[in-house]
Amino acid sequence: MCKLCETNPVYEFTNKRKLCERCFINYFNKKFLLGIRKYHMISKGDKIYYFESKNFKTEVLKKILNFFKSKFEIEILKIKNKEEFLKILKKENKNKKKIKLVLNSSIDSESQWFLDKIVYGKTDRLNNLLPVFESQIKPLYLFLDEEILLYGKLNNFFSNNNYKERDTHTKRINQFLNELEKSHPEVKRAVINSLLKIENKK
Numbered sequence: 001m002c003k004l005c006e007t008n009p010v011y012e013f014t015n016k017r018k019l020c021e022r023c024f025i026n027y028f029n030k031k032f033l034l035g036i037r038k039y040h041m042i043s044k045g046d047k048i049y050y051f052e053s054k055n056f057k058t059e060v061l062k063k064i065l066n067f068f069k070s071k072f073e074i075e076i077l078k079i080k081n082k083e084e085f086l087k088i089l090k091k092e093n094k095n096k097k098k099i100k101l102v103l104n105s106s107i108d109s110e111s112q113w114f115l116d117k118i119v120y121g122k123t124d125r126l127n128n129l130l131p132v133f134e135s136q137i138k139p140l141y142l143f144l145d146e147e148i149l150l151y152g153k154l155n156n157f158f159s160n161n162n163y164k165e166r167d168t169h170t171k172r173i174n175q176f177l178n179e180l181e182k183s184h185p186e187v188k189r190a191v192i193n194s195l196l197k198i199e200n201k202k
């Protein structure tokens with residue numbers, strides 16, 4: 001950690017650890033690569049498809065993947081929707097394992113979906129919420145929305161700086177989680193950890 005951290009922090013973790021701009025970007029890049037390795041998300045020669053959207057998470061995902069493109073030796077391609085992806089998957093049947101759909105899911109979105117499914121008793125399809133499921137990969141899985149937004153801003157990824165950390169889900173679950181997080185920091189992370197534990201035991 002550099003000397004500047006204490007005097008010029010841009011981010012503070014719930015355990016009060018502070019990071020300066022440079023250290024925060026380093027932390028993000030390392031964790032991003034670690035997650036990809038840990039969950040075997042990407043391998044050499046993969047074709048990675050993404051949906052274009054105005055969401056800040058998609059913007060960050062696109063830019064960071066492009067940044068590491070030559071390191072991974074991958075192709076990054078834009079598609080309109082899931083139907084288009086399924087068509088490509090069918091066409092490339094032989095190379096199926098090399099075709100991936102990248103999603104912008106984060107701790108926030110997945111913890112919300114997880115609680116939502118539990119509350120409404122739809123626990124049969126939880127594996128949809130894992131970092132990797134069939135052709136789907138989620139490289140931002142281990143990050144909070146606020147971390148993703150800050151990373152994008154520090155790197156000048158956004159052409160208009162109007163991106164705000166906004167809720168992807170308007171459901172009541174979301175409000176409930178955000179309230180809970182205020183009095184119990186790390187609750188979203190804890191939800192994701194318990195999801196990973198349940199699915200690993202299956």
Ligand SMILES: [Zn+2]
Pocket residue numbers: 001002003004005019020021022023024
């Ligand atoms: Zn620093």
